[in-house]
Structures are given as C-alpha cells and as structure tokens.
Amino acid sequence: MTLLRGICALLLASVVTASAHAADPDKKEIRFGATAGPYADQIRYGIKPVLEKEGYKVTIVEFTDYVQPNLALADGALDANAFQHEVYLKKFSDDHKLQLTQLIKMPTAPIGIYSHKLKSLTDVKDGATVSLPNDVTNQARAIVLLQQIGWVTLKPGVDPVKSSEHDIATNPHRIKLLPLDAAQLPRSLDDVDYAFINGNFALAAGLKLTDALLLEKIPPYYLNLVAVRTGDLQKPYVKDISAAYRSPEFRHVVDERFQGFSKPDYLR
Incomplete structure (x- = not known):
C-alpha cells in the first residue's frame, strides 16, 4: 500500500510538473x-x-x-x-x-484609394461606385477620406472615428458606396470606379502603395x-x-x- 501511494505521488508530481511547464512564462x-x-x-x-x-x-x-x-x-x-x-x-x-x-x-501601410478605370480623383462622375471596408473602424477611415476630398460631408456632431455610411449628410456626386470584406476589396477594382483598400491587402494583391490615387496620413x-x-x-x-x-x-x-x-x- 505504501508503495502504491508512493507511485501515485510520483505520478501526481509528474502531472503537476508538466502543468507547470505548460504554463511556464519562460516558454521558448x-x-x-x-x-x-x-x-x-x-x-x-x-x-x-x-x-x-x-x-x-x-x-x-x-x-x-x-x-x-x-x-x-x-x-x-x-x-x-x-x-x-x-x-x-x-x-x-x-x-x-x-x-x-x-x-x-x-x-x-496606409489605406488608399485605388482605381483600374480612372486616373485621378477629379475624374469622378455622378453615380460612381466606390467600394470600402465593411468593418466599422476601417469603414470610418474610408469615410474620413471621402470627406477630406469633398465627396461627402458628415452630419453635425458625428465623431469621424465612429462614422458610417449612415452618418453622411451630403453626397453631391450621388456616390454609391459598396461595403465589402476588407480582403475582397482588391478584387472589386474591376467592378467599381474607386476602391478604398487597406495597405496590407493592397500589397498582398500585388498593388503598390504608389499606385494609390490618395493615401491617408495615418493618425497614431x-x-x-x-x-x-x-x-x-x-x-x-x-x-x-x-x-x-x-x-x-x-x-x-x-x-x-x-x-x-x-x-x-x-x-x-
């Protein structure tokens, strides 16, 4: 019986040691x-x-x-x-x-505006289709850029960091916004007039940052x-x-x- 207890104690000790090793803050x-x-x-x-x-x-x-x-x-x-x-x-x-x-x-890598159809932002036409990220925070980044270039204005009192397409007050070019999963935005370039693409996905798709018609100045x-x-x-x-x-x-x-x-x- 004593021998059995000793074996159990050794097994328990080995389990505890293994658990401690698994939680070891010095893991490599x-x-x-x-x-x-x-x-x-x-x-x-x-x-x-x-x-x-x-x-x-x-x-x-x-x-x-x-x-x-x-x-x-x-x-x-x-x-x-x-x-x-x-x-x-x-x-x-x-x-x-x-x-x-x-x-x-x-x-x-900054978010940027890209186009396969148009050479500049001044070429924008009424009714243009613009794809942008569909997640809340990155969509707000795109909308801030839209406001900076004068394509939309936001409703008074709206926090730009939390803005969405529902917060747009004026849209003089009647731009049609197409929210998509951020990873899909490079693929949308053949189907839209302009696309807001996160820099990492732009680069992963073979685009260059210098290909963008406009790059954001990233705040901290x-x-x-x-x-x-x-x-x-x-x-x-x-x-x-x-x-x-x-x-x-x-x-x-x-x-x-x-x-x-x-x-x-x-x-x-």
Missing part, C-alpha cells in the same frame, strides 16, 4: 498570427530572426480576415497577433468580451499593433517580442523592405 515557442502580406512578412524577415537568436521557435500563422486572429489569440491558439489598430482591438474585444491588450505599435490610433492576452503582458516572451520590434535588426528590415509605411515613434 511562439505562435504569431498575422494577416497574409506585409504584416506576416514583417514578422518573417524582421522579428522571427531576432527571436530565434534568443532561442525561440517562432511559427507564423497567416489569416485572410480580421476576425479569426483575435479569437485564436483569446483561445490560446496564438501567443500574439499583428494586424489591427487600437480602435479595432478595443471594439472587437468589447464586443466579444475578450481580454486582449496592445503590446507595441508597428509600421503600418490607426497605426497597427501587436496584441497579446492581457494576462500575459508581463511574461518574458512578451517582453522579448516588444524588444524585437525595437531592435536595430527590425529597423533595418523596415527601411529596406517596407518603404512608405507609417512608422511608430520608436522607429523614427
């Missing part, structure tokens, strides 16, 4: 989610090599939408993700009751960021991710591969 494997294109490439060429020198194994998981990366992070399938700005993160986290937190801002709250679970914010691997983004190696990769991206203050 990181699953990093990002939308396919430049943000995955920033990790691939600028962040992964730095973390690997620190002894980490880094796996990049690519997504083609703005929903799954946060759900996967919250569920523990990812350790960090890189694709969204703080306005989107806050709204998504609030709506889905997720405990996710911004770690660090990162270089961001629209710079994309790395997100982690709130409870992991002080863990060593999270601090090492932050340090990798601040490293000279990452700065060099940004300067070489991501010209035209808006940079956070630590990279200026």
Whole structure:
C-alpha cells in the first residue's frame, strides 16, 4: 500500500510538473498570427530572426480576415497577433468580451484609394461606385477620406472615428458606396470606379502603395499593433517580442523592405 501511494505521488508530481511547464512564462515557442502580406512578412524577415537568436521557435500563422486572429489569440491558439489598430482591438474585444491588450505599435501601410478605370480623383462622375471596408473602424477611415476630398460631408456632431455610411449628410456626386470584406476589396477594382483598400491587402494583391490615387496620413490610433492576452503582458516572451520590434535588426528590415509605411515613434 505504501508503495502504491508512493507511485501515485510520483505520478501526481509528474502531472503537476508538466502543468507547470505548460504554463511556464519562460516558454521558448511562439505562435504569431498575422494577416497574409506585409504584416506576416514583417514578422518573417524582421522579428522571427531576432527571436530565434534568443532561442525561440517562432511559427507564423497567416489569416485572410480580421476576425479569426483575435479569437485564436483569446483561445490560446496564438501567443500574439499583428494586424489591427487600437480602435479595432478595443471594439472587437468589447464586443466579444475578450481580454486582449496592445503590446507595441508597428509600421503600418496606409489605406488608399485605388482605381483600374480612372486616373485621378477629379475624374469622378455622378453615380460612381466606390467600394470600402465593411468593418466599422476601417469603414470610418474610408469615410474620413471621402470627406477630406469633398465627396461627402458628415452630419453635425458625428465623431469621424465612429462614422458610417449612415452618418453622411451630403453626397453631391450621388456616390454609391459598396461595403465589402476588407480582403475582397482588391478584387472589386474591376467592378467599381474607386476602391478604398487597406495597405496590407493592397500589397498582398500585388498593388503598390504608389499606385494609390490618395493615401491617408495615418493618425497614431490607426497605426497597427501587436496584441497579446492581457494576462500575459508581463511574461518574458512578451517582453522579448516588444524588444524585437525595437531592435536595430527590425529597423533595418523596415527601411529596406517596407518603404512608405507609417512608422511608430520608436522607429523614427
């Protein structure tokens, strides 16, 4: 009986040790989610090599939408993700009751207006069709640009950051807005007169930032960021991710591969 108790104790101890290892804050494997294109490439060429020198194994998981990366992070399938700005993160986290937190801002490709049919914004015709993102925060970015170029005006008192097509007061060109999933916007170019396309999806589709008829000047709250679970914010691997983004190696990769991206203050 004593021997049996001893065996059980050893088995219990091994289970506890395994559990402690699984929750070890010093873990050396990181699953990093990002939308396919430049943000995955920033990790691939600028962040992964730095973390690997620190002894980490880094796996990049690519997504083609703005929903799954946060759900996967919250569920523990990812350790960090890189694709969204703080306005989107806050709204998504609030709506889905997720405990996710911004770690660090990162270089961001601006949203732009593209066209396969017209050569300038001044060529706009009455009744033109304009595609734009259908998610709330990125649609607001497009509408702010629409207002800046004089194609629409917003109702008095509307917060531009929270604006939608329902907040438009005047539309002198009678523009028809076509909200689409952000990843589908490059494909819409053959069917619409103009398309507002997030920079990462534009680049992933083979467009150049210089192809845009107009690029937004990104305010700080629209710079994309790395997100982690709130409870992991002080863990060593999270601090090492932050340090990798601040490293000279990452700065060099940004300067070489991501010209035209808006940079956070630590990279200026």
